[in-house]
Amino acid sequence: MKKILFLFIISLGVWGCSDLDELNIDTKNPSAVPGEPLFTNGTRNMFDMMADVNVNRNVFKLYSQYWAQTTYPDESQYNMVTRKNPDNWWRALYRDVLKDLDESKKIIETFEPVYPGETEMKDNKLAIISVMEVYTYSVLVDLFGDVPRTEALDPENVLPVYDQAEDVYDAIIVELNDAIQTLDADYAGFSSEEDPIYGGDVAGWVMFANSLKMRLALRIADVDASKAETMVLEAAPNLISSNDEACAITYFTSPPNTNPMWTDLVQSGRKDFVPANTVVDIMNDLEDPRRAFWFTEYEGGYVGGVYGTANSYTSFSHLGDPFLQPDLKGTVLNYAEVEFMLAEAVERGFAVSGTAEEHYNAGIEASILEWGGTTEDYTTYIANADVAYSTASGDWRQKIGIQKWLSLFNQGFDGWCTWRQFDFTGLTPPPGMAMSDIPTRFIYPISEPELNGSNYDIAAARYNDDSPTAKIFWDVN
Template identity: 45%
Template sequence: MRTKYFALLVLTAVFVGCTDKFEEFNTDKKNPAIAAGNALFTNAQKELADQVNQTNVNQNVFKLWAQYWTETTYIDEANYDVVTRNIAEQIYRFMIREALRDFKEAKELIAVEEGPEAEATKQNRLMIIELLEAYTWHQLVDIFGMVPYTEALNIENVYPKYDDGAFIYNDLLKRVTDAVEALDPSEGSFGSADLYYGGDVEKWIKFGNSLKLKMGIILSDVNPTLAEQAITSALAGGIFESSADDALMPYLSSSPNQNPLYEEIVATGRNDYVVANTIVDIMNDLEDPRRQFFFTQKDGAYVGGIYGHSNSYPNYSHIHPDILAPDFHGFILTYTEMLFYLAEAAERGFAVPLTAEEYYNMGIKNSILEWGGTQDDVDTYLARPDVAYATAPDESEDGWRQKIATQAWIASYTRGLEGWTTWRRLDYPIFNIAEQIESVHDIPTRFTFPIEEQTLNQANYAAAVAALGEGGDKLTTKIFWDLYDANE
């Protein structure tokens, strides 16, 4: 039996899981019918949140690739050298073999539960898992472009084929739509076993619609018709309305449930990262009020380390200590990012209630306030000619990509995959090219497949590489939704 140990954040108790031998689970004697499935769900939520918010270079390099942070001594990852570590394998491990497998097994357990209490909440619990599975798969597509999907997580098929990213996105949109429609706010769900929302079904409905909006925006350049359908449907169903709706992971001050940034940076005593000059210079030019919450000062100024270079830790600004606190929450999906997606939707001509400028201003305001700024900070910042929507510089051919992308990227600080994805989709803000790059001469636009796939799943790997097109399995091959090129 595959055995895991995890101290539940809600219950602070160790459980043992999992195989399809359901009777072998250790269960809560008070609620034996529902404890095992709920426990696996809780575990999967934490596994997902830890991977998404992690900065361990063995498993998540995206805060570096978004150029929020850079390295001090060991600089391979900021120079896009992914050969020396098995990073792709670790992404597969934590997102597919851990989180997605636990979600799948939780569904299997919940589906066979019996009794009035279990039956009353079963449908909602299954649909909530469906939403988090969709979230995880969409992130995997955004990382690799293609992944095993239809044949994944099948113990009888250890060599699954890879599915086309566009196909996966289309299927995920259907799954999200069906899950949202099946959720019933009049019934309960996971209760305290739900780490993100405490079992609030209405919040999960907003989460599902917000995820649909996000996926629709990502598809905008490659399939505008489907994108508009997804966005229209999401708005009709109801998306996040404030930061109170954010999907967050509530880390605790005690081990083993601490913020992974604290565990990786503070608890280890390592000084491997400083903030990157890419974001510091942009925010300095804008006199951005969020700098005081993002970075520390060096000799009274905000000074970013040179991206991709060796940087002496004492000589540059550091990650703000609040972000590295053991109980600093982890981000999954937020209201602020929805506002910038809506600004983009308005510019693309999709039917949304407000103008692009209004959503842009709301996104900036919400970001400043939620990080600790004041309304005066908001007013002063939005009054700047280089920030105000009507006058902010924008070199993109359609006149909006640069300003929306820049502010969305700033607002996504610490959320590496979101920041990197914004840059990949919209080609802004302007990123730095690390001068010490040897093997890659441009900024990555995807992650290469795990090396082990080349030997263990050779035939399907070869088919996937061929399907990627001329670029093949390279860091600079573009994902199917990445069509816009500011240089053309």
């Protein structure tokens, strides 16, 4: 009897300790985070950065000369130092995007499939993460040039080397090819709740991955035409082919899941921006139907603020209603861009189907329809001799470049990249400055010379001592 009582007391002690241990577990802050929410968070952070218009972060609607400023024109005059724009992008993309994606991949890799289809689902998830990593590194290179990759994301290595931009592109192209080979639309990937871009549709990621591959191919086409052609022909059968298939994040009508542009333009109550005369004047000359959606009228017409100066908010057109909606999608690659890329591919002699003019026209039509215009609007516009491919002024770089740039009005970063790639005539320098002053890259973060000095010095030397007008490897024209 004593033995039974002793064992009973011990068991009470064991159960009591177990209950006490459970009380020490914070169920709202688990120590083990699943990989899927990390993917969601990293992806959301990336798309938020691209959609943002806060001048402490995203200044590319200004660099692409779509917008002009009112009170504070520093960013339109290419001041990268005061607000530490390069530092903010560097930190956000490495810490808030790539680190989350990397940790997500590590956790999902440990998953042991049991049921039919789980192996393929796991592979799809890992491939989708790879696509997002490729996209993020491509933005880093297009921003800065040389950046850490092979030694990035290692908390034990606080002095990562800067990989040369060409090498980063080579590596991410391999990673992207592997991801495309792996993606299988017959199986699941992330759930609709975990995937804020395609809502769990793996086929959407296949189209984005191939469209991204074509973008990277045409970025390098002036330095490696043979490789670019191979990539374009491989990607061409599986591209984004309608406005509904664009790679875009879904935002909602109420905070905190609204488009960051709404936060800065509407919720803040600030009036810091007006459309720039650079883009408005070109669209006026072409009688572009998208003006009615992108701008408000001022004194019976569309009037842009003088780019690179402080403008009175009440003296010019304002941004149109679509840009004031909290649930405007945040797009990073749209159908219009795909058609303009195909037009470029034809002009480069790559054997994709269709003519340059057909793809050029399709890109214009897609953009007009995307913003609420009609087929009739497109037909009238394309009949304008200054728009029609056969009669518009300039060579193919000018024709495709200017219309592609117009179509990217809500994608400031991509508009800036388009100008750097095509060197079309259209942008103008701020008063008192020259075309040669318009940046062709971001300088490195202000903190890098102090935190990673020796590696910074090597990278900076490749860009004229970290000059904002030095060119990255694919920008050779």
